[in-house]
Amino acid sequence: MQRPPHPAAIPEPSNPELPRHVGIIMDGNGRWARGRHLPRVAGHRSGVRAIRPVMESCHQAGVHILTLYAFSTENWSRPRHEVTALMQLFGDTLDSEVSQMHAEGIQIRTIGDRDQLSPRLQAKVGRAEELTSANTRAILNVAINYGGRNEIVSAVRDLAERGIDLTTLTTETLGGALYTSGLPDPDLIIRTAGEMRISNFMLWQSAYAEIYVTPTLWPDFGPHEIAGALAAYARRDRRFGAVPEPPAMLEEALRAPAGL
Ligand code: FPP
Secondary structure, eight states, rough: EEEEOOOOOOOOOOTTSSSSSSEEEEOHHHHHHHHOOOHHHHHHHHHHHHHHHHHHHHHHOOOOOOEEEEEEEEGGGGHHHHOOOOOHHHHHHHHEEEEEEEETTTEEEEEEEGGGHHHHHHHHHHHHHHHHOOOEEEEEEEEEEOOHHHHHHHHHHHHHHTTOOOOOOOHHHHHSSTTTSSSEEEEEEOOTOOOOOTTTTTTTTTOOOOOEOOOGGGGGOOHHHHHHHHHHHHOOOOTTTOOOOOOHHHHHHHHHTTTO
């Protein structure tokens, strides 16, 4: 299968058994907090602290593109104080992390519908993306107010508005109109906290992603767990729906009448 182009200048993984792009559904912050008799927001704060070691261990292992599912289009229906705290946390994390990430050569990107974020948060996100846009060591892509269905609908609307003839739409044209345009599809999607579902995350892009689910709650997920996920990925047989041609000699032997 033809792989989509790699973003210019971002290094390829150091070995072909590694994914180029890992997506993580960071779940279990609430359970982590409940287990400690703490408010849910304490779980989210702890979840933010888990990000850097995971990002660094991906990079050290040779994986240079990471997408984190931070806030879904459905997460607005959480209690208001939790939504407010999460938005505050995104803003504070950008304030405290962006300059170091820039110094480390990390390109920050976001996917999702930014219009519903506060003007202040939109401006912070915009500044972080602009500042780091030429960085080539690694990409950290954060999904905020992201939903896979909305992404596809808004891509189709966008194409229609640009006068594209939708009766001739191809997978390449639609793929190029998604938020992830220019990024390779995720090869591996990790979900923490045990739920076996995709929850509207990268619906289009995950068509052939390998899924790895671990019971570990996101705040407890670290370098050891990333190593486990990458090792599991290396053992997967990725066929992208194809069956390889058997070698000619083997085919002949299989066709030979039985008993000869
Ligand atoms: C799911 O756990 C987690 C979230 C909806 C929020 C994830 C966000 C972070 C870890 C902060 C990320 C911050 C930045 C800056 C990227 P849950 O609350 O649904 O857990 P539960 O299922 O145990 O209740």
